[in-house]
Amino acid sequence: MLQLESILTEIKMPETIRVGAHNAQAIPGVEFFDEPFLKQFKGASFWGFALRLQIGASSDIVPQTTEWFALIEDSYPFGDIWVYPSKANGIDVTFPHQDLNSFGNEKQPWRDGKLCLVSPVQGLGRIAGGKDPIGNYEERFRWHLSRAITWLGCAATNSLMQDGDPFETPYYACSSRRHIVHNESSATFHLWAPYNDGSLGIVVFHEVFKNDNRDLAVSFETMDGIPIRRTRPYSEENHGINSRHRRTGFWWLWKAPIVLPPWQAPTNWGELREIGDQQDIDVDQALRSIASLVRGEAATVLLIGYPMPLICGEGACEIYWQAIRLPRLESTKQAPKGGYLPTEKNFWGRDRRQAFMDQHKFAYLKTENWHPDRMQARGRFGSTMCKAKVALIGCGALGSIIAELLVREGVEDIMLIDGKHLSAHNLVRHTLYGDVIGKNKADALAECLSLSYPFTKIVSINNYLSSSSDQVESLLMDRKIVLDCTGCDEIIQILENVWWEMPKLFISSSVGYKAQRTFIFKAIRHQFPSEEFRRILEPILNEERNNWAENGETLEGPGCWSPLFPARLDDLLLSATSCIKVIEECLLQFRPDAKVVVFEQSFSNDMFTGLTRKECSLLSSMEGE
Incomplete structure (x- = not known):
């Protein structure tokens, strides 16, 4: 020893x-x-x-x-x-x-x-x-x-994965820089029921970021082009069968996890054939079908998948995909060597001997599931908040922060409305960057958020909210939350003039001097209750005018829309977070009463000690909660 x-x-x-x-x-x-x-x-x-x-x-x-x-x-x-x-x-x-x-x-x-x-x-x-x-x-x-x-x-004792453990896929050694992204979940699982027997099909890709080697699977189709499932940002113009921008690969769905015992992912075509024999899947027949379509073309991608559970011992509830870069096959313009005739059988024989021989190793590509259940697993709204369709009016400093929080935390459908353009002086407290100066705020913000969350529906309206009641009614018809971040009386008047059949949660959020106080009006109504809004808010604004006067400033109205409005970004972050909390509680409680919630920063000996919350309504005076 x-x-x-x-x-x-x-x-x-x-x-x-x-x-x-x-x-x-x-x-x-x-x-x-x-x-x-x-x-x-x-x-x-x-x-x-x-x-x-x-x-x-x-x-x-x-x-x-x-x-x-x-x-x-x-x-x-x-x-x-x-x-x-x-x-x-x-x-x-x-x-x-x-x-x-x-x-x-x-x-x-x-x-x-x-x-x-x-x-x-x-x-x-x-x-x-x-x-x-x-x-x-x-x-x-x-x-x-x-x-x-x-x-x-x-x-x-074969007990490394026990019932109740999170299901673990086998380890894949990925060497390529190219990434493949999809968004499978339990909600899409049932769509694959007819195909988990070794079926093949077409997958259509969308470039997530320019020159970033990430491709998003936006459409899964049968070999005949019949759609099985599609996801944002699919469009017929860019991804349809007649689009010149269409980029495709293949999907191949197996019956069960594709592993060699005890838990090894295949590393070459021979090992895949061995697993195929165990699952009664003819690997060569599938590869031959693919080869007939891609000979002479650039190397393409194969997504190979299987049903999996999320928890060991439970039933399968999601499709797992792993991408493989297929080898480039010689063109049919080159006859097989050895005097073979240029027939499909002989072309496949060449492919089988050269590209798909047993010892030929796979080139696995990094494959990621970007479904919100995965992307936002570390912190996400509840389902009621995620499913609520939001219209956010005003994409300035406060509005841009709130929009980003809503999207990052799981809201699935948001409309951004703003007619203004980003200026250089906005950057001190805006979530956007200098590369979009001069662009419309709503468009730029929607584009920025879509890059991080391509599966979220983000619509931008690059104009001011119309004064036409009919147009506003139609535009916001399906919105459950209407959120005003403009600090502008005109928006209140426009919303006041429209009546919707289904009640909406109206939120109007603005900040006071240096964003030390945040004012959040909330009401659930068929139309915006402007009279209640003004009567509740007026005493609060009188206090705010005094604060401004003491500091040698003049308050023209609530909000942070003025480029000279004194407010730091860190203070606006507190305001935006407070607004998110109020929106969420309103959805959970869904009480129709109109109130203004005031959050005020508290200090002791010049040290920040937190936020105090007060509420005001027509039936009550200012009271702490």
């Missing part, structure tokens, strides 16, 4: 790593069997330790004793700790919660199959639970090796 203590004393290594290794050797089943070494790896310095890990259980592919390498970044107890199987006496297959376990670099004694030890896996958490103790040099190395022992035990 290696005398680790004496070696650790002799080798010049950081004291934190020495102590960590000393503590880790006490774990039952862990044996250090070679001298530690220092190596540059993936752009950093790592200390490597050769290990034997022993478990009680075993299987045909996981022996009781296996060999491993643990790599500890020299910034320990910070930085990375990675555990890899050894090329000698290590495991050589890929499991869940593991990178693709390929042979790896010829010069390295370990394979590529790094273990995922920090994910919240139930089987690991019950035995070696808790979070990675980053910063604790006495415990962190021991924690990782304890997790590795537990991981091995779960691998041997």
